[in-house]
Every structure is written in C-alpha cells, then in structure tokens.
Amino acid sequence: MPELPEVETTRRGVLPHIKGKRVRDVLIRHHQLRWPIDAQLPELLSNKKLIDIQRRGKYLLFQFTHGYLMIHLGMSGSLRIANPVADEPKLHDHVDIIFNNTLCLRFHDPRRFGAILWTEEPVEQHKLLAKLGPEPLSNDFDAEYLFKASRKRSKAVKQFIMDSHIVVGVGNIYANESLFTAGIRPTRQAGKLTRKNCEDWVAEIKKVLARSIKQGGTTLRDFVGGDGQPGYFAQQLFVYGRAGEACVQCGTILKEIRQGQRSSVYCPQCQK
DNA sequence: CAAGACTCCTGTCAGC
C-alpha cells in the first residue's frame, strides 16, 4: 500500500540505476491495469532517453526526451530494478521497461489498481494532475491554506484531508496518524477546524511524512535484487491498526469507525 | 458546486 513516502522512496531508489539510459524494449505481460496500458507503448518509448523522474502526489513522472511516462502504484503496486534475463519475472510482474544498460524497471501490481500512462503534453497540464492540491511538504501547504480550504466544508476532516484536490499524498494511514498527534477527532467537520487546529495538523502531517520518507531511505539498497518493498512497517504507528488497544498517551481503548469505505482509528480521550 | 456511492482487483482471513 504505497503512500507518498513509499512513492518518493521508490523514485529515489530507482533513479540512479536508469537515469540517462535509453529504452531498449518494453515488455507488457498484462495490459489491464486501472486503465489499459497503451498497446503502442513499446514503440512510443523505443530509444527514448530517461532524463529524470519527478513526483506529483503519488504519481511518478518519468521524464523522457519527448514525453512523460506517468506511473501510479495504486494500492499494491511496486517498482524495482531487475535484470530482465537473470531475474525470472514473478506472478503479477506486469511490465518490464528494459534499458540499454541491461537493467529493467519492473512493475509489479497484484491488485492492478495502478496505472501506466504516456503523455506528450506538458505534464502538469495533464488531466489527472492539473487539479491536484499542493504537495504536503511544500510551503504552499500551510495552516492558512488549510484553514481557508476547509471553510464551509461539512465533510469530516479525515475524508477532507484524503481528497487529493485539497492536498496530495495523505492516505489513510497518515491521515489517521496525523489526526491523532494533532489531537483532532476524525469525525470533526472540516469547517469547524480552528486556526490552531490547522497549525497543529499541518505540522503533524509534515512531520509524519518527512519521518517516513527518511525511514524509507534506509531500505534503498533493497531495490536492486530485493523485493523492493520499503513499507511503513518500520514506522511507529500510534493508532492505525491498533483499534481495541490502549492509547499510548492516556491508555484509553482506541476506537475504530468507518468513514466512507475507510477505517478510522482514534482515541476518544485525546482527540476532540 | 459538494458529497457520497460505486468501481477497478486479488491476497488474506473469518466462519462454517
């Protein structure tokens, strides 16, 4: 379940192995992801040089000489660097992008909620990116922004913050965790957040994401030959997955509720 | 416009 830190870790992990290389071949074993992979992708990418990899929200943007390959990992996707000859593709290894240094970028995604799209338009204007909210770690995401954006919104704060048009990259885990450390109950209406709430929450979101990216960085070496799963298992979680257990701050039993289709866990004592 | 439902998919696990 890659969240923003995992996506960023992936970006940093694969980039040094393929930056500046040209695409020699593209092997598609399974076209059907969230949207079907363009059957022309091998021709479109052929001999194109990878300039850089950027990230926007949870989208990885592979910048080639003419165009961008946009990859989203969905719920269960991962990318790793592999040797296309020596490393036997495993179940759900759907795509290999083979570079001229004999390494390949291998896309793995059991649930196939991921996406691989080619675009030649200015990437920030792409339909899927144009209306996204600010990056959570950028200066554009601050208390003032959150306060203004939340005015007159009746949605629960938990669902509000997970809307990528408000801010990108805050998935279920980090929404739960940041609400706990900011002392805000997930069911609170967004419009009822105080300025102080916004200050606290923005700070906590940045803190938890930055810490997670830092921890993800420790697993970078595993990208070559390893399973490539950075995982937030190293992340210390206060509430996510701990329903029924004691709050680490006050000992109250953590409560689990459902908002939308997502589970929220919170401390009824610490979060108001 | 905002909000909620629905949808894609498979590994995992509870219940029988």
Add this chain to the structure above:
DNA sequence: TGCTGACAGGAGTCTT
C-alpha cells in the same frame, strides 16, 4: 481441510 464471502483500500467517475 476446503470453500465462500467479506474486506482492504487510491482515486477517478458517476449520481444525487
């Protein structure tokens, strides 16, 4: 033990 059904969950799209 093996089957069945519920569930998780990002985010685009559709409906209200």
